Amino acid sequence: MKIVVVGSVAAGTSAAAKARRNDESARITVYERDHDISYSGCGLPYFVGGEVETIDELTPRDAAWFKARYDVEVRTGHEVTDVDVTTRTVTVRDLATGSTFEDPYDELVLATGVRSVVPPLAGVDLPGVFTVRSPSDARAIRGWIEQRKARRAVVVGAGYIGLEMTEQLTERGIAVTVVEALEHAMPRMDADMSARVDAELRRNDVDLRLATRVSAIEGDHDGVTGVRVGSPEDGETVAADLVIMSVGVRPNLELATQAGVTIGPTHAIAVDRQGRTDVPHVWAVGDVAESFNLITGEPAWVPLGSTANKMGRITGDAITGGTLEHRGILGTSIVRVFDLGVAQTGLTEDQARAAGYDVEVLHNIKPDRPEYLGGKPLVIKAVADRATGRLLGAQAIGASGADKRIDVLATAITYGADVADLFHLDLAYSPTYATTKDPVHYTGMALDNAIRGTAPLITPAELDRRRADGEKIQVVDVRSAKDRAKGVVAGSVHLPLKELRARAGELDRDVLVVTYCNKGVTGNAGQNLLRNLGFAQVYNLSGGNQNYQAWAAAQRLGRS
Missing domain, CATH: 3.40.250.10 (Rhodanese-like domain)
Incomplete structure (x- = not known):
């Protein structure tokens, strides 16, 4: 069996490795148009900021490593330009020479990932304007900062990457302005929690411009000099030596479109629970593919490295006769924003109401551990279904402990926990790590009392x-x-x-x-x-x- 994988970051390499572990006889080739493979994309901002010293720490494996470990041929600098599902061949261009060739497959795995959304703004192609998707991007940004002695930056977009870049640039001593078109930073969260992220940014001297749009980027052939915000006529120019465009990502669907696979309602490739598309012998994994919401069962697309790794492994198993199936996602995520951990899982209040649930909402403010051992406030917002008592989602923000609690709550939601179940969890206790009644316990108690007791x-x-x-x-x-x-x-x-x-x-x-x-x-x-x-x-x-x-x-x- 000949397996061809297009894309070599989290999902593609996971699919290839699992297929090899299951089947020693398969011939497996991975094509990657970039030169770095299996890298930690989420770690890129920390290389830019200097917290990660060298880019090699984020790219620990190369093509030679995969060949030696798995006998998988990884061909970097090779772009798959065409898919013919009738003859089951892909056309590949060697980017170094410009030559092309065809390669047949028995099974094709599309792991083409995402591309950064770059708005069609005047000046968006000026030197000094960057996206953050690959090690090449991170190297270029860090090089620009060091060579130009950049002192002012504008970050467009306040999602995960935008917030991480804001923190890291600020830590480098760069004055940062964040421009976000929506009303709050971290807009995936409910507004009453996102507002806490806004406050943390401002506490760290970030110039946060909310409900504001960029109309143009200004500069010349030597580089960017500023960003025009507001209308072209009545707006303001924010001075900048560096601009980070982090307004979002979209799936790379060019090859999927050529293959004729169905694109789902989330605008990612529709797949079954093992990664099959509706075209025979064509699979899709990672950020280019849809998942489904574990609570509602509806198609969902939340591009995260953790999900991509799972999807790749499942598909590599299925191609080689395994029975693994994807079980859905909750969109569990966390990001550090200066002194705060900002985490969430499951449905937000807004999402739960939109899905038709009659919700009970709790804001639980407790120290992550006793104050006599340095405990600091942890805010948990939890959402439950009044009709059944089922926990639907949670958001947590605090200087410490948000990661632990959100993982416990994600586990509870995964297994359909009632809010009353949270109180009965036998969680680890020591005053150096938690309170005797953990914030998770309090969350369950208060929600249960609100839904079934006398404490709405x-x-x-x-x-x-x-x-x-x-x-x-x-x-x-x-x-x-x-x-x-x-x-x-x-x-x-x-x-x-x-x-x-x-x-x-x-x-x-x-x-x-x-x-x-x-x-x-x-x-x-x-x-x-x-x-x-x-x-x-x-x-x-x-x-x-x-x-x-x-x-x-x-x-x-x-x-x-």
Whole structure:
């Protein structure tokens, strides 16, 4: 059997390696138009910033290594330009000589990955304007910075790569302006969590321009000098010695189109759970292929190296007679933004509502470990289905511990956990690593109480929306006078918890009450007290005053 793989990063090399492990007799050839293979694309920003010293650390394996280890022929500098599914051949161009040749296959694996989206802007092809997709890009950016002594950069786009590049350029002493067309950085998250990323960028002196578009890039043959933001007539030019375009990626579909495979609704190649396309003997893996959402079952496309590796292995197994199948994705991801880990898994609140779920939403603010051992706040936003109690998604942001908690929650979602199950997880405890009741435990307890108990929650967004719609709501601050002096929810009354039982008569029992404290625990105590005194509707403000103030600040910035 002759297997031809097009593309040699995570998915392509994983497919080739697994096929070889299953079948020693197969002839396997991998074509790659670049010169680097099996590299860590997610590590590229850290080479630019200098945290990774040499690019070799991100490209530990080369064609000779694959030949020696797996007897797989990896031909770099060779571009597959055409696919003929009738004759089962590919046409290959040797980029060094320009010559072309045909190579037959029994099974063809498309692992062509993605390309950076480059908007058709004036000046986008000027020297000093870069995308970040390959080691070649990273080498060029670092070289440009060092040769030109770049001091000012503009990063266009505030997704994963944009945020990583922003952090690394800032760490190099470069003044960074981030231009994001949407209303928040990290727009894949819900706005009330993305706003925390916005604040972290600004805390680190990043000039963050939200809801702003680039209209042109300015400069000359010697290099870029600035970026025009806003309209060409009324906009502003932001000075720049370097521009990073990180507005997104799209699947490389040229060969897929030639092969006649079906492109799915996500605009990636539609495949079955083993990577087969609907054209016989043609497979697709990694970022060029669709996956499906583990919760909804709908097609999904979230280009991540972790998913690409799995898909490659599964297809390499299937081609050689194996039974592995892809089980879907949750889009679990994490990125470091200066001092914060920013993580998510499953459905966001917005996605869950769009999918038709009646959701319960919790903002849980707890230290990642005891404060006496340096614990720092960790914010977990969790989304659950009210009808079934199933955990649907979570987002976590904190200086430490976000990675551990998001992985636990991703595992729980994968196996269909009810929120009540989270409390019963036997998680590792030591004060150097966690609290006795871990933030994951608290998340399960609070959501279960909200869904099945007597402790419903209300988010800051819902509270503001309902009050703006004219609904009468009594908002009760149950904190001490000292805490209240630090900031309040507008329109709230102050009834400290220790006085609440005696002063409950000051409230109307038939009007909805929302209690709140700093983070939510004391607010829940006040909520329980009022319900036991016969109040019909009592909600606790999700995440307390800390979460409300973060939400309010984001709203003010959005309007400014």
